[in-house]
Each structure stands twice: as C-alpha cells, then as structure tokens.
Amino acid sequence: PAALLVRSSGTDTEVLQLGTRNLAIGCMPDFPYSEDAVAVPGAFKLAVYSDGVYEIEVPGKGPMSLADFVALYTSIADPQRLQAQELLDTMREVRGGERSRPFDDDFSYLELIIR
Secondary structure (H helix, E strand, O other), X not given: OXXXXXXXXXXXXXXXXXXXXXXXXXXOOOOOOXXXXXXXXXXXXXXXXXXXXXXXXXXOOEEOOHHHHXXXXXXXXOOOOOOHHHHXXXXXXXXXXXXXXXXXXXXXXXXXXXX
C-alpha cells in the first residue's frame, strides 16, 4: 500500500507521499526490498491506503491517477482529525455519487494521528 504523511507547517497543511520503488510484497520470493525513513518532528497523521481507493473511473475523464488522488487528498487533508468517512464520501462523489454501488477494487484506508 501507499502512504501519505500529513502535517501542519505553520498555517499550511503539508502532504508528503511516502514510498520506495519496490515490487508488491509476495510477488517474488527472496526479493531484496529497499527501505527508507523520514524524520517527522511534532504531530502528524499517517494515511495508508490501497490502490482501490483512487483507481476509480471518473465520469467523463477516465481513470483517476495517483497524482490526481494526492491532489484531491491534499485539498481535504487535516492532520488534526480522522477523515476516513469524509474520504469515502468524497471518492463516491468523484465516481458519480452512487452510494450503493460497490467499488471495483478494495477500498482500504487506515489513518493514524500522532500527537
């Protein structure tokens, strides 16, 4: 899964994409995965999500890209509060507002607020 780090920077909210260039876990036995680290001073929110959160069809535009999702997420991100339901509602609106229609892929989203 991919991850976003959300933190306050003065009066602004900063969203950083976290990740390394690796294969999905389990694709190849004994694959040498790379690691990375990021220093995070102060309070922050970590959001971890599956590709099913953003790989949706946007009516009249086609599939949403990761860059489009990060831009959308940045526009609603708040490091001080949990937003899982807000994100789910937003993504339903983006794909045409059909609340009862299931997503084509899994919609897995986890957020942690560290204070």
